[in-house]
Amino acid sequence: MAQPQITVENLSKTYRVPVRSGGLGAALKSLARRTYSDVQAVREISFAIAAGEMVGFIGPNGAGKTTTLKMLSGLLHPTAGEARVAGFRPWQREADFLRQISMVLGNKSQMLWDIPPLDTFRVLSEIYSIPQQTFQRTLDELVALLEMEGLLTKPVRNLSLGERMKCELVAGLLHQPRVLFLDEPTLGLDVSMQARLRQFVAAYNRTHGATVILTSHYMADVVTLCPRVILIHHGRLLYDGALDALAGRLAPYKLVRVTLSSASGTPSPEVNLPEGVDLLEQDNGSLSLRVSRAAAPALTAYLLNTYPVTDLSVENPPIEAVIDRVYTGEAL
């Protein structure tokens, strides 16, 4: 691995939250004495990310993804552990650190609402002390990549959600950060807008060599952009590695789809399945089967030798199904 841009060692975050039961009595009691409980949002996670890498943070709601991102961007102090981002301890929030990072939140806006985006971009260029020529060049590049020439002079509040998200990305990237945190950047966007933003992030990563950490509940974002994923659940790091291997690790089975030929008018042949094969779906001559990875080759051989097969495919289960097994507690 090249020199790591981000290193995280045993990072933990425990929130202390006030608790009280419902009702007036409890409300009055909590005035006198508050009781607290500790919520361990992130527990001793460690990883390293090289410069230029794109990594997907996945995990169910409340897994600790955003808390981790907030610690890495300097918005939160960790309870324990250490982290370095671009050579800085994030939570010291040095100006030189803040100039090298950017965090784009799908559900928060940094645009000035009542004036055109171009005005917000100009303010940002001053805040980040971007020289005029660099600003213009970067802006032109970003605007071309996102195809948003017509938006620059309309007030932000008149823009659609997708158009605003484009503006957020430009606002986050004008200072050409070396490290980019994207928290649910495609939230609420339609499919083609999602696809366009993905292309954009990939292009930015390629041309600027930026390190990107992405969280998203749309697996398509992660599948398209991130060769590597970090899976967090209940604040713990469960998996760190290639996305392809995650499926093998978490869902140790394959899907076999087979289509049998049948003369028109005759009923499709009765299929006897070997032990350990689940029939998921049958539609005339087409069958969907689930089989353990190890038994998949034997099953395909058996099907080809025994039946008049016209089509056969062996697939990994869809990533959504794999992730769902983690989220619902079936895997791991």
Added chain:
Amino acid sequence: MIPRGAIALVKGTWASWMQYRGFFFVLAFGWMVPPLIYLLVWSTAAGEGAPVGFSRGEFVAYYLALIVVNQFTYPQTNWTVGDWIRGGMLNTPLLRPLAYIWQVLADEVAGKVVFMAFVVPVSAVLALVLRPELRLTPRAGLLFLPALALAWGLRFLWGLWLAMLAFWATRADALLAVQDALTFLLAGVVAPVALLPEAVRWLAGVLPFRYMVGFPVEVLTGQLDGAALLQGFAIQSAWLALAYVLCRVVWRSGLRRYTAVGG
């Protein structure tokens, strides 16, 4: 030195607020109403010969100056700071390489420009109609400017540390309402401080509120002699220094708390 980013923020915020200047003009008008009412009450009383210490024209001058000073020193951003803290909007400025205070100051300056664009012409028209009596000396005019600047600084920082208590208590802005009430009573709005009952006058003299509004007006209208001026500036500066220290302490520990529990 003022960072470039802060100047750009002023321009951006100002452009943004000019989009609904009508709203801000209505707000400014609302803030003008209490002093305007007391202007009419006192000037009418004095005009009818009540022994109140000021002549009718002197009351008009006092209150017209107070309307402008009150507006100039009113820290409208104190209210929004609490909203930023409660709403988690503080994340945006915290991610930028420019201290949050510049964002607040930018809003403050942008707001001043919009509000003064309303209040100064309106007060000028009122002056034409109500005929104030003001014997402005060069010394009073010269001393008025630092008194006004210090008054703004004090009122801004005093409200700011109260607003930042939102780090701990979600509805800390109730304290701002208390501050507004005390300003109304003790800063020379309900009546010039010189006309307050003795015990209240003493209280007004030692608490910070008079130095946020009434003091610069008293300086301008020539009510204070040398010793009173000196004492006034000393007390005003002392409160300003304390407000500054409180702001720093509250911001530091508040930020530590914010970054510990998240926003």
